[in-house]
Every structure is written in structure tokens, then in C-alpha cells.
Amino acid sequence: xxxxxxxxxxxxxxxxxxxxxxxxxxxxDGTLKVTGEFAYSSDLWHEDMLWGFTxxxxxxxxxxxxxxxxxxxxxSGVYAVLTYDDLxxxxxxxxLEIQDTPVLAHGKVRHHGEPVALVAADHPETARRAxxxxxxxxxxxxxxxxxxxxxxxxxxxxxxxxxxxxxGHVPHPNIVHRQPIVRGDAEAAARRxxxxxxxEYVFGMQDxxxxxxxxxxxxxxxxxxxxxxxxxxxxxxxLRQIAPVLGLPEDKVRMTLxxxxxxFGGREDLSMQIHGCLLALRTGKPVKIVYNxxxxxxxxVHRHPARLWYEHGATKDGKLTHMKCRxxxxxxxxxxxSPAVVGNASSLSVGPYVVEDVDIEAIALYTNNPPxxxxxxxxxxxxxxxxxxxxxxxxxxxxxxxxxxxxLNAMEQGTLxxxxxxxxxxxxxxxxxxxxxxMPLPPENQWETTEGADVRALPGGLSNTTHGEDVVRGIGxxxxxxxxxxxxxxxxxxxxxxxxEVVGGVPVATxxxxxxxxxxxxxxxxxxxxxxxxxxDQVTIHPADTRVGSAGSTSASRQTYVTGGAVKNxxxxxxxxxxxxxxxxxxxxxxxxxTAELLLEGGKVVTDGGEVLADVADVLExxxxxxxxxWRHRPTEPFDLRTGQGNGHVQYSFAAHRAVVEVDTxxxxxxVVELACAQDVGKALNPLSVIGQIQGGTTQGLGxxxxxxxxxxxxxxxVRNPSFTDYLxxxxxxxxxxxxxxxxxxxxxxxxxxxGIGEAPTLSSTPAVLAAIRNATGLELNRTPVRPEHLTxx
Amino acid sequence: xxxxxxxxxxxxxxxxxxxxxSLLYVLRERxxxxxxxxxxxxxxxxxxxxxxxxxxxxxxxxAAGQAEGREIVTVEGLADYAEQRAQHGGCATGACGAxxxxxxxxxxxxxxxxxxxxxxxxxxxxxxxxxxxxxxxVQCGFCTPGLLVAADELLERNAQPSDADIRExxxxxxxxxxxxxxxxxxxxxxxxxxxxxxxGTGA
Numbered sequence: 001x002x003x004x005x006x007x008x009x010x011x012x013x014x015x016x017x018x019x020x021x022x023x024x025x026x027x028x029d030g031t032l033k034v035t036g037e038f039a040y041s042s043d044l045w046h047e048d049m050l051w052g053f054t055x056x057x058x059x060x061x062x063x064x065x066x067x068x069x070x071x072x073x074x075x076s077g078v079y080a081v082l083t084y085d086d087l088x089x090x091x092x093x094x095x096l097e098i099q100d101t102p103v104l105a106h107g108k109v110r111h112h113g114e115p116v117a118l119v120a121a122d123h124p125e126t127a128r129r130a131x132x133x134x135x136x137x138x139x140x141x142x143x144x145x146x147x148x149x150x151x152x153x154x155x156x157x158x159x160x161x162x163x164x165x166x167x168g169h170v171p172h173p174n175i176v177h178r179q180p181i182v183r184g185d186a187e188a189a190a191r192r193x194x195x196x197x198x199x200e201y202v203f204g205m206q207d208x209x210x211x212x213x214x215x216x217x218x219x220x221x222x223x224x225x226x227x228x229x230x231x232x233x234x235x236x237x238x239l240r241q242i243a244p245v246l247g248l249p250e251d252k253v254r255m256t257l258x259x260x261x262x263x264f265g266g267r268e269d270l271s272m273q274i275h276g277c278l279l280a281l282r283t284g285k286p287v288k289i290v291y292n293x294x295x296x297x298x299x300x301v302h303r304h305p306a307r308l309w310y311e312h313g314a315t316k317d318g319k320l321t322h323m324k325c326r327x328x329x330x331x332x333x334x335x336x337x338s339p340a341v342v343g344n345a346s347s348l349s350v351g352p353y354v355v356e357d358v359d360i361e362a363i364a365l366y367t368n369n370p371p372x373x374x375x376x377x378x379x380x381x382x383x384x385x386x387x388x389x390x391x392x393x394x395x396x397x398x399x400x401x402x403x404x405x406x407x408l409n410a411m412e413q414g415t416l417x418x419x420x421x422x423x424x425x426x427x428x429x430x431x432x433x434x435x436x437x438x439m440p441l442p443p444e445n446q447w448e449t450t451e452g453a454d455v456r457a458l459p460g461g462l463s464n465t466t467h468g469e470d471v472v473r474g475i476g477x478x479x480x481x482x483x484x485x486x487x488x489x490x491x492x493x494x495x496x497x498x499x500x501e502v503v504g505g506v507p508v509a510t511x512x513x514x515x516x517x518x519x520x521x522x523x524x525x526x527x528x529x530x531x532x533x534x535x536x537d538q539v540t541i542h543p544a545d546t547r548v549g550s551a552g553s554t555s556a557s558r559q560t561y562v563t564g565g566a567v568k569n570x571x572x573x574x575x576x577x578x579x580x581x582x583x584x585x586x587x588x589x590x591x592x593x594x595t596a597e598l599l600l601e602g603g604k605v606v607t608d609g610g611e612v613l614a615d616v617a618d619v620l621e622x623x624x625x626x627x628x629x630x631w632r633h634r635p636t637e638p639f640d641l642r643t644g645q646g647n648g649h650v651q652y653s654f655a656a657h658r659a660v661v662e663v664d665t666x667x668x669x670x671x672v673v674e675l676a677c678a679q680d681v682g683k684a685l686n687p688l689s690v691i692g693q694i695q696g697g698t699t700q701g702l703g704x705x706x707x708x709x710x711x712x713x714x715x716x717x718x719v720r721n722p723s724f725t726d727y728l729x730x731x732x733x734x735x736x737x738x739x740x741x742x743x744x745x746x747x748x749x750x751x752x753x754x755x756g757i758g759e760a761p762t763l764s765s766t767p768a769v770l771a772a773i774r775n776a777t778g779l780e781l782n783r784t785p786v787r788p789e790h791l792t793x794x
Numbered sequence: 795x796x797x798x799x800x801x802x803x804x805x806x807x808x809x810x811x812x813x814x815x816s817l818l819y820v821l822r823e824r825x826x827x828x829x830x831x832x833x834x835x836x837x838x839x840x841x842x843x844x845x846x847x848x849x850x851x852x853x854x855x856x857a858a859g860q861a862e863g864r865e866i867v868t869v870e871g872l873a874d875y876a877e878q879r880a881q882h883g884g885c886a887t888g889a890c891g892a893x894x895x896x897x898x899x900x901x902x903x904x905x906x907x908x909x910x911x912x913x914x915x916x917x918x919x920x921x922x923x924x925x926x927x928x929x930x931x932v933q934c935g936f937c938t939p940g941l942l943v944a945a946d947e948l949l950e951r952n953a954q955p956s957d958a959d960i961r962e963x964x965x966x967x968x969x970x971x972x973x974x975x976x977x978x979x980x981x982x983x984x985x986x987x988x989x990x991x992x993x994g995t996g997a
Contacts, residue, residue, distance in 0.1 A: 033935030036829020043828035261936030519934025695973030724838035
């Protein structure tokens, strides 16, 4: 597109075919990223472009009495001011599962920060100042903020006239979705228990806090369509939601992925996409929107905060008898991914343990709190926090070692989940616990030096709050189970286009998918797969866009499995066509063309015995083989809405953590000294990236254990800390050494035996840290994040 | 207003700068240097770290007018800056008290953009840039430019930092992807290789 600079580029990487799968190949975008040249979505630029800005509601729940935009429109440099009335079609809502989210508020606002109006101007500050001159009159309504206020008699309804698929199955219109799971007879089993423990747990609202803010550039096209360059997790899901609101066919909304500065689930829902397109189509000019951090906290959904009630029983020899639980997830004002989060929370609520008799219920609420949806771990995180606390409670009550207790009840291949599904690939839960426990412990009193205490290594750090006087150490363990891929019957496919041709005398491959590279390393792995399957050195990764079929979402730990699988599949078909061409050209010269298993290696056609039959360059000459193919994993099925039974998941991912903490008991400050992880990855396609993902996921779990929480005022439902000053994410000083032990037990159903890895480490690190703090202090601590006042009792 | 300063060794001038514009905005939107990132614009995350007369600052908190007549190094100029330092045995600007004079530094010019490491052409990288790639310290990469500028300044002050020194120096730079372990690895690696290996290249 002329006039656009800093657009995504093709990533070409040379290398040798031993930089295939299993090698710690370096990122093809690494050089661009370290030189500052990589084009993130907030770096896009177009000559003559305008800046968009979103006016957001200052109240959580209100009727909109009036909106007056005249003064804003009169500002010099302002090109357009849009409200709900300016939307071009009858489609005015969007949503991942339920189309309940207004593009711009109409009639009422349902949460603090909801988009109300849009401005396009020639300078971002002009746009902000014009937005401040839009007069919105609100008539405030009472808010619902928790289960009690949302479901009591006469509670205000967040959505008055629900017609979605879940509306008929829920006991109250302020419940988005409900999933019970009943298996065996929990009541009868409870009578066999020698000990029973119960607990109520609270999980705070976590934010993805990706570093690159929501941003993008919409460029109006001559054909009446629009070209959108944006950071997202799933281009085709965006497209499906954007096109109807704009009143355009999907082929007139051309989307290209721009550089994505992290995602973690926060980019599954739309943010500026439709807003940017509306402003571009209205003004006829390119429009760039970049959220600042304050707006980013309102621009994406968060992790569901949760309240969880658990009851477990065990016999005196340490066998679990039953589990009952109720999980209440706060979905906030719009549904987003809440139904699927409920499915995960319920089906994984028992954790990686054998419990045959269960009684489970999970619900997600509609409230006037900020909307919640996808975040790394997706429903399994909250449950893991609770069931792992329960395991420690039971072990303590039985006088058993907490790791041995877990191992005694650990699931394995063949175990039935509460949904009745058989775990049909390795489930090395006891082994992961053994490995993490076997790692050497960090030395005691690391802060002690010959010159006295190095306070930098103590809780409170350079603030000199302690020199070690009231510091106690604790150790805690946790393990978790996460499903990989989209579950419950979702058609979770991916598409890859692979082209092979001869350039400059050597065969090269181009891989084109719509996969969102969000930092996880998919571009690296795709090149590795192409090298392995096609025996080429040089692979070019085409920018992700909607000119190729959907790759599905970069979420649910699925992208290497599914789009990696699609690339592998496309490469295999390309290879077969190369070999077929070779047979036609050279088959008469050597019998192995007809009889042997043939491979492509180092630019040559070779037999499985290693005999070279031809150069691929001579086979192809000036012909290119270019195939676009879809690929699917095994189908899943929905959970029964009454019993929760069904083969709902594709694959599982397991990780275990051991946390070592030091707590200043006088001041309530925690220093996490070490957070060791053992994870089964099936097959490490890129060990360097695998460890990076495990350490990153572990750190996000650490964050929610001790510092991260979006605080919503329970009376007004307003967000109180939308900034990096007040919403704290771990710094390099807060993050300990994270030794990682990677286990590779192949899943025979998955490409190369791999297991999705991105989410599992986020599950168990939080409860491990909590367990360690409990171990250090003797306190019960049923809430995360732990704050100083919880430790000091003040 | 008009603001004149030196960016990556080159005299630059920005016209029609609004009084409230940050140095970050001017670099990104007026100078065409988007390497410095805009993650919080509140001085909390360090993604926009540049050197102002040798000192690492959050460019989002510096009003563009405050940069008048001063010298700025961004991630885009880091490789040349490190090369100058290696050749002159000190800091490239002279602002750290030893090595290259201010006069010499002012004559230093960043190379024009265009060479592309991804297409096989060799791109010059500073040791810290090379180490970040090799150690796997780059994932989404949004925090990387700010971390590189901060880490390079650390290594200039302290060629053999301890882990505690590295943590202290980088504590103002948030990263959400890596868990920091590989960032520590990268700084250790760059320290072990030393500044002499400035002319590493992208591959």
C-alpha cells in the first residue's frame, strides 16, 4: 500500500537443515527487534494520517441521557466525531461467543471505561482535547458487582433481553453460562472419608499487561473497503466481527498483522479495530489509534476474578475420596470468552488427580465490573489456586508430606477426568513433582556476605527495611493441568500455504499463514518445520494476513500444535509433489524412485538409506509447487449441560513448581528466592523458546501471587488502579531464578509428539508461591494476591 | 516551537513542536525513529529509555524542549555508539568523563538505514544487541530497545556486573514475556564477550 511505511516485512532466514525441529534456532525477527526496526502496530505511519481517540464512560452503569458533540467537532484540526448514531448498519454489537458488546455505547453504559464516542484529529493531543469537550449526560443506575448483588430478587439486569444460546440454560439472566459436572456419588463417597477439608478461596482480577499497547492503522481503499494493520491474536476472528459492523463484505476488509507486543489473551477481543475503520471510512483518510497505558486497562478484558468453594475428603492412608466445588467467575459487563472459561474451570476443577466421585458447578456472572475473558491459563488458573491449597490442607491434616500426598493421588495415562474423558497420552504428574522436588535448593541466608547483609537480596530490597532479623523461609509445591487447544466441539482448524521453488540455483520455501506471532516464537518454529520437512536451508515467513485461510487463535497453547501441524501437513504434500515430479522426470534412471521411502535433505532427494537420487533444483527447475491446505486435530464434543459429560478436550499440558520464599514477618514483605519448574512438553521443537515460555509463564503466576490485581471499587464498580504506577507487574528485582527441567514424553496424537506449553506454567506457580508463604508464616492465606496486611494481620 | 538536538550523532531539528510533546513523541513521530517504545508513557516501564547526554532517561518524561542542544542516543544508534566506544576505549559521548571527547562524538554519524539482516546482508550490532538475540532474551521484543539502552549503559559503567548489579540497573525496565532469566543471561553473555566484539552482525 503506497504511503504506508513500517509495514510488516517478510522474514527470511538462512541456516542449515540441522536448524530444523529440536534445535534452538534463533528468531528470524531478532535482528529487526534489537535494532528498533521491527514494525509494531504502534509504529505504523502513513502520510496524511489522522489520530483517533476514544471517549470512555466515567461511570459504570448509567442511562445515556444525551451526547453533545458540537463543541468537539468545532475544534480546529478535528475531522470527525462519531457516536452510536453514526454506525453505518443495523449490526451494532460484536463479541467472541455472544454478540453483546456495543461498538459504541447506546442507550446505556454497563462498565467504567466503555467506549462512548470517537474522534479523529490531526494530532493525538488535539483528538484528546476534543474528546474532552464532548458532553455526555449520564443518569446513573445501581451497579451489580458480585453474585449476591447480581442474582438477588429485583437485581438490575446487565442485559435486559437476552436471546443468546446460554440464556435458556442459566438460573438467572445475570449468569452468562453455567456448567455442572456430576460423576459418581460424592455424598456417598464423603462418608468413606476419614478427613474432610473445606475452603473458600478468592482469586483477584489479573491483567495481561502486555507491553505493546492496543494500536493499529486503518487505511481507506479506493474500492470502498479498508486495509487494517493491527496487533491481534486471530485475524480471521477479528474480520468476522468487523465486516458486518462496517457493512462490508469480508473481502473488502483486508487485515495484516502488525508487530504484536505481547498478548496473553488480552487481544482475543476487539479493541480499536472497528473504531479505526469507522473513522478511516468516515474521513477518507488513514487513521492510527494507539492506546496509552491508562486506556489499555479499559481497552481489553482481564482475567476473571473468582470465588471458589471446595470440599475434599481423603482416607487416612491418603487416598482422595471425593471432591465438591462451586466456582463463581466474574465475567463483568460483556460475555467475551466467559462461556468457554466456565467450561475449562469446571472440567479442570479437580486438577491432575484421580477423584471418581465429584459434584462440580461453575458459573460466570454478568456484572457492572470490567469485562473479563481470556488470559493465559483460561479458567484453569483459578481452579488450580484452590485445589492446590486443598491438597496442602489435606496433607497437613493427615500428617503427610504434601508432595507424597499429591503423588499418591496423581493422575496418569488412562485416568478418567470428571467429564468421563480418558487421558490418552502421557500424564507424568507424579514424575514432574519428583523432578521439581529433586532440584537442589538455593542456599539459606543468601543475603549474608562478609560485610553484613546485602539488602538487595532481602524482602524490601534497597529500601533497607530489614537486615534479616524477622525473615523466615518457606517452601511450597504445586502442580496443574491445562487443556491444549479449543475444546467443547469447536472446529479448531488451521491453514498453511507453503511454496517451494528454486531461487539462485537452490530450493527455498515460503510459509504463509495467518498465525499471529505475538512473541511466542511461531515464526521460528514454522521455519524449523519447513527445513525439516523439505530439506531446505532458506525459509521465508510471509507476513500474516487474511489473504490466506484462518490459522485460528494464538491462544490456548494451540498454535504450535495446530498451525505447526498445518505447516507440517502442507510441507508433506509439497514434498510428495516434488517427489512425484522427480519420479516423472528421473524415475526411469533408478529403481529407488519407485521402491524406496524418499526424503528431501540438504536440497537433495535421498532414500531413507541415504542414497542421493537427484538435486531438488533439477527436479523443480523453474516450476514452483504452491499449496494451501487446512489441518485439523482430533474432534472434540460439547459437555452435556446437565451432567458435564463429554470428550471435550484434545490434549493436556502439565507443569509442577517448587517455590522458595523469604518473608519479613514484621513488615509483611515477600521475596521469592527461587521458582523451579518441571514441565512435560511432549517434544521441544525449539528448546530455547520452550524455556523462555516456561519462565515467562511462571513469572506471570508469581505476579498474581504477590502483587498483581486490578482493584474495582465494590460500591461504584470503578477501576482504581489503571496504570503501571498502581498495577504492579514483576520487575527483574521481583523475579527470582527460574530453573527449568523439561520432560519430553511424546503424545502420539500430536505433530512430532509435541504438547502445547504456553499456559501450564502460569497455573502452578501461583499456588506454589502461596504454599511457600503459608509454609513460612503458618497463615491460612486463602486469597491472591497476598498483600502485606494479610501477612501482618493489620 | 523549534527544537534542535543531536540524535545518534546527527544534528536534527523539529519544527512546530507543541510545548507538551515529549521527547519520545518527537523521536517516534517527527524524527521517524520508532525504536523507542511507548508502553506506559508514565516513566514506569522503561520501554522508551534513551540516553540524554549519556544518562539513561525515560524519554516519555522528557519534554522535547528540554532536549534542546543536547545529545540523544536511541536503540537505532546503539551499534554505532558501541563501536565508537570500543574504538576509543571509553564512553562514546565523553559524558561519562573518559574516552572520546564531545567534539569527536559529535562528528560521529549513524549509518543510513537499509541494510537488512533478515535478507542475509550483514547488519552491525552492538555486543548487547547480539547477546540479546543469542541468549533468547527477545520474545515479543517490545521492551527490548529500552532494555538494550539501559544494559549497554550498565556495561559501559561496569564491564563485569554481578547479578545483583544487573538486576538493580534493569529494575526500571518491565518485561512481560521472558521472566527476565534470559535477559540476565544476555547481559552476562555480553559482559563475558566484552566491548571489543562490537562488530558482531545479524544473521
